[in-house]
Amino acid sequence: MTTVILLGAGNVATHLYKAFSTAENISVTQWYNRTRESIKTYANEVEITDSLDELKEADLYIMAVSDDSIEQLSKDLPFTNRLVAHTSGSVSMHALDKKNDIAVFYPLQTFSKDAEITFSEVPICIEAIDKDHRKFLKTLANDLGCKSYKISTSQRQSLHLAAVFVNNFTNQLYRIGHEICESKSVEFEILKPLIQETAKKVQEMSPYRAQTGPARRNDKKTIKRQLKLIENEEHKTIYEVLTDSIKRTHGFPPTPKRRVKKDQE
Amino acid sequence: MTTVILLGAGNVATHLYKAFSTAENISVTQWYNRTRESIKTYANEVEITDSLDELKEADLYIMAVSDDSIEQLSKDLPFTNRLVAHTSGSVSMHALDKKNDIAVFYPLQTFSKDAEITFSEVPICIEAIDKDHRKFLKTLANDLGCKSYKISTSQRQSLHLAAVFVNNFTNQLYRIGHEICESKSVEFEILKPLIQETAKKVQEMSPYRAQTGPARRNDKKTIKRQLKLIENEEHKTIYEVLTDSIKRTHGFPPTPKRRVKKDQE
Numbered sequence: 001m002t003t004v005i006l007l008g009a010g011n012v013a014t015h016l017y018k019a020f021s022t023a024e025n026i027s028v029t030q031w032y033n034r035t036r037e038s039i040k041t042y043a044n045e046v047e048i049t050d051s052l053d054e055l056k057e058a059d060l061y062i063m064a065v066s067d068d069s070i071e072q073l074s075k076d077l078p079f080t081n082r083l084v085a086h087t088s089g090s091v092s093m094h095a096l097d098k099k100n101d102i103a104v105f106y107p108l109q110t111f112s113k114d115a116e117i118t119f120s121e122v123p124i125c126i127e128a129i130d131k132d133h134r135k136f137l138k139t140l141a142n143d144l145g146c147k148s149y150k151i152s153t154s155q156r157q158s159l160h161l162a163a164v165f166v167n168n169f170t171n172q173l174y175r176i177g178h179e180i181c182e183s184k185s186v187e188f189e190i191l192k193p194l195i196q197e198t199a200k201k202v203q204e205m206s207p208y209r210a211q212t213g214p215a216r217r218n219d220k221k222t223i224k225r226q227l228k229l230i231e232n233e234e235h236k237t238i239y240e241v242l243t244d245s246i247k248r249t250h251g252f253p254p255t256p257k258r259r260v261k262k263d264q265e
Numbered sequence: 266m267t268t269v270i271l272l273g274a275g276n277v278a279t280h281l282y283k284a285f286s287t288a289e290n291i292s293v294t295q296w297y298n299r300t301r302e303s304i305k306t307y308a309n310e311v312e313i314t315d316s317l318d319e320l321k322e323a324d325l326y327i328m329a330v331s332d333d334s335i336e337q338l339s340k341d342l343p344f345t346n347r348l349v350a351h352t353s354g355s356v357s358m359h360a361l362d363k364k365n366d367i368a369v370f371y372p373l374q375t376f377s378k379d380a381e382i383t384f385s386e387v388p389i390c391i392e393a394i395d396k397d398h399r400k401f402l403k404t405l406a407n408d409l410g411c412k413s414y415k416i417s418t419s420q421r422q423s424l425h426l427a428a429v430f431v432n433n434f435t436n437q438l439y440r441i442g443h444e445i446c447e448s449k450s451v452e453f454e455i456l457k458p459l460i461q462e463t464a465k466k467v468q469e470m471s472p473y474r475a476q477t478g479p480a481r482r483n484d485k486k487t488i489k490r491q492l493k494l495i496e497n498e499e500h501k502t503i504y505e506v507l508t509d510s511i512k513r514t515h516g517f518p519p520t521p522k523r524r525v526k527k528d529q530e
Contacts, residue, residue, distance in 0.1 A: 186420045
């Protein structure tokens with residue numbers, strides 16, 4: 001049985017707790033947070049504490065705390081030579097105090113309070129100095145039913161950046177779709193199957209091959225007509241920037257720039 | 266039994282043919298295309314023709330042809346007072362010649378040759394002058410198992426624009442994610458569950474509520490660090506434009522502009 005102690009109480013910590021506590025070979029023996037308040041609902045299932053001095057021994061300490069707290073919290077740990085991993089996409093492994101063995105256990109997924117997640121579908125990015133620790137974390141990911149990948153700090157930071165594009169920025173494009181629909185009293189509902197199909201397509205096919213639409217075809221008439229249709233200046237800029245990006249990817253010259261009126265410059 | 270004659274041989278026509286020919290109450294009695302070549306594989310299932318003069322009588326003629334061909338083809342039809350619908354997202358219903366009864370039957374989905382589609386999940390946008398024709402097309406959509414929506418030309422054009430944002434532009438963000446991964450020899454594979462989850466989330470929750478990440482939190486440190494990480498100028502511009510868009514949506518001031526060197530202006 002692998003014993004794990006969890007530190008932190010945010011979305012990642014909570015999802016990790018649920019995944020760990022349902023896995024057969026893993027036991028969460030303690031859950032630490034700065035304040036007991038946010039984890040007290042779990043007090044009947046797991047020992048909770050708000051004092052670092054009360055931390056017991058365990059095979060692994062997982063720090064699922066905010067990026068800014070990682071360094072200080074790792075310094076504050078009152079023990080040495082134990083395995084400590086953080087779960088951040090962007091913080092260097094070396095932000096962790098070297099009095100302990102350090103590692104990263106980064107689950108690449110979007111976690112929210114409300115949305116349920118099938119944790120076994122979450123890829124885990126693993127980093128460690130020691131080969132045995134990497135193997136240990138790989139087994140842990142495996143026990144959760146997850147695929148895991150050996151990823152360096154620099155690779156992880158790029159993955160995290162790529163995740164901002166495919167998740168946060170994509171979601172903002174959904175938001176703009178929502179705004180366009182609302183402005184014409186059309187139900188956003190109608191776009192939902194398209195949103196799912198677009199995401200499904202690239203599970204099998206490269207995004208390069210999956211591309212369709214006016215920019216992919218270099219269909220100047222439709223592009224011009226659509227630009228005229230857009231009332232919101234910000235939407236217009238995003239339309240232009242992404243249309244040019246698609247064109248460049250597929251070997252077409254960029255759209256000639258709009259003439260901006262002097263007073264808008 | 267509703268009789269339908271299909272005109273055109275592109276992706277939409279082919280997917281419509283398959284959906285119509287498996288529906289119980291619908292019979293495709295003829296399939297026209299300019300050249301027989303592209304539809305000849307279906308010749309053993311359906312009568313095919315390349316001559317408009319050979320077109321028979323039917324309850325509905327569906328023109329699934331390119332936007333630019335709709336007007337001329339509708340003029341060339343050698344009959345009057347029959348129901349003719351096009352399937353375009355952006356062409357006005359009134360591009361169709363008024364010697365026939367005109368309508369629009371627009372399936373809002375991304376159709377490619379290779380990707381299989383569950384047609385019953387495709388929303389159909391319907392427009393017609395006559396109320397009975399609208400009802401007829403609604404029943405037709407229903408026979409395909411599809412939800413249908415009464416949508417005006419102006420609403421349909423906005424939907425088509427919104428579709429470019431949530432489909433083509435989103436797919437380009439996937440492409441950029443792919444490029445970032447490749448540049449660091451990381452498998453794009455790792456991002457696929459995140460891509461699916463992002464699309465799944467907005468099936469239940471508004472994109473506004475679903476948003477997470479550095480821009481949503483106005484996390485200036487991470488934004489600055491990620492901007493430094495981006496090597497490609499185009500990716501940088503897209504990062505800035507979409508970060509500012511998220512910030513504006515959620516009530517934060519935009520990021521101060523980068524200083525652009527004189528020779529880059």
